[in-house]
Amino acid sequence: MDFFQKIYNHEQVVICNDPKTGLKAIIAIHNTTLGPATGGCRMYPYQTFEHALNDALRLSKGMTYKCVAADVDFGGGKTVIIGDPVKDKTPELFRSLGQYIDSLNGRYYTGTDMGTTPEDFVHAMKETNCIVGLPEEYGGSGDSSIPTAQGVIYGIRATNETLYGSNEIGDKTYSIQGLGKVGFKVAETLLEAGASLYVTDINLEAIDALLKRAKEIGNLSVKVVSGNDIYAVEADAFVPCALGGVINDDTIEVLKAKAIVGSANNQLLDDNHGDLLKKKNILYAPDYIVNAGGLIQVSDELYGPNKNRVIRKTKAIYNSLLEIYRNADNKNISTIESANQFCEQKIEVRKNRNSFFSHHKRPKWEIRH
Numbered sequence: 001m002d003f004f005q006k007i008y009n010h011e012q013v014v015i016c017n018d019p020k021t022g023l024k025a026i027i028a029i030h031n032t033t034l035g036p037a038t039g040g041c042r043m044y045p046y047q048t049f050e051h052a053l054n055d056a057l058r059l060s061k062g063m064t065y066k067c068v069a070a071d072v073d074f075g076g077g078k079t080v081i082i083g084d085p086v087k088d089k090t091p092e093l094f095r096s097l098g099q100y101i102d103s104l105n106g107r108y109y110t111g112t113d114m115g116t117t118p119e120d121f122v123h124a125m126k127e128t129n130c131i132v133g134l135p136e137e138y139g140g141s142g143d144s145s146i147p148t149a150q151g152v153i154y155g156i157r158a159t160n161e162t163l164y165g166s167n168e169i170g171d172k173t174y175s176i177q178g179l180g181k182v183g184f185k186v187a188e189t190l191l192e193a194g195a196s197l198y199v200t201d202i203n204l205e206a207i208d209a210l211l212k213r214a215k216e217i218g219n220l221s222v223k224v225v226s227g228n229d230i231y232a233v234e235a236d237a238f239v240p241c242a243l244g245g246v247i248n249d250d251t252i253e254v255l256k257a258k259a260i261v262g263s264a265n266n267q268l269l270d271d272n273h274g275d276l277l278k279k280k281n282i283l284y285a286p287d288y289i290v291n292a293g294g295l296i297q298v299s300d301e302l303y304g305p306n307k308n309r310v311i312r313k314t315k316a317i318y319n320s321l322l323e324i325y326r327n328a329d330n331k332n333i334s335t336i337e338s339a340n341q342f343c344e345q346k347i348e349v350r351k352n353r354n355s356f357f358s359h360h361k362r363p364k365w366e367i368r369h
């Protein structure tokens, strides 16, 4: 497909190339109808530029929807750095990225995503004010995976409520893919509630750490499975907390879980996989609804951090998801279609208001500099 066709629905795509620091990155700004774009920065050893571009485009579009659904006055954007987070990180690389972000003059704010940590952005912040999710000692709101994990737990509760008429989480079995910043915390909460788990991670240290934590909690109902075996285990809910695209023709074929609720961005390889899940009677919690906790926290920083506001907005994930499930059921559509319609209607309303009043004066609020 032609490059411009591919980016047709995006407002702007910035290619960052700095041979002096080794930075190769793509910043994708999808839509700024609601406000300046925001979205974390992922670092991954993409095999090709095409893979990286596709990821940036899909992730930034997801951020637009996530902002609408979470009632956050931002638009959707995302950065991907092509590189290995274990070997290729340097302070200079992140300072260079900071300069590119700064060149966008407040059109885009970034922070962490898979493969990056708040500490990386302490370097980037030396070059730009447009950084969120910094460590608390640098004036940020700290680890955004905490509210993200809380949001996933609210999502699991709403799903259990819909399927079983009770939002209890402790009497069920969950299969968790990925025990990183979010997946580990979700696993911990489920174990504390008394649940049984199947877990997998390509990082064996993460698995060891969870087994150790399970011992401390006193719940040893953790079974470790390898790789793709996670899809076929008998679980009440599959909880994807690693990569996107994991819900596809192959995995839907073998999935035994009755529901999917996880933090991974872009879990469905394609939106038509939402229909396939519906056909198979697997209740899918749209990823961008349940994983909004981190976004809620980092965007809140721009008003001055306030933990109570973050907790209140993260809790709202529970009712939003119940409403999306109800609408999907009433209209006989997939849950992702139900969530998309909910967001697209809101964007349309805002677009009309923007063109009526003077849209170019955004942002209306006083952003901290």
Ligand SMILES: NC(=O)C1=CN([C@@H]2O[C@H](COP(=O)(O)OP(=O)(O)OC[C@H]3O[C@@H](n4cnc5c(N)ncnc54)[C@H](O)[C@@H]3O)[C@@H](O)[C@H]2O)C=CC1
Residues within 6 Å of the ligand: 113, 114, 115, 144, 145, 146, 148, 177, 178, 179, 180, 181, 182, 183, 200, 201, 202, 203, 206, 227, 241, 242, 243, 244, 263, 264, 265, 291, 292, 294, 295
């Ligand atoms: N951190 C946050 O606040 C948010 C994270 N997300 C999404 O949630 C997902 C997880 O994010 P984090 O926990 O922050 O990332 P992370 O990088 O801390 O953890 C990801 C974990 O998945 C594991 N993993 C990678 N490939 C795997 C595979 N094929 N099979 C099993 N495990 C695999 C990694 O070893 C790592 O332990 C990502 O898709 C991210 O975009 C979404 C919203 C906010």
Ligand SMILES: O=C(O)CCC(=O)C(=O)O
Residues within 6 Å of the ligand: 038, 039, 040, 041, 066, 109, 110, 111, 112, 113, 132, 133, 144, 265, 291, 292, 294, 295, 298
């Ligand atoms: O906006 C951010 O910096 C963090 C949130 C994010 O990237 C996400 O929810 O995927």
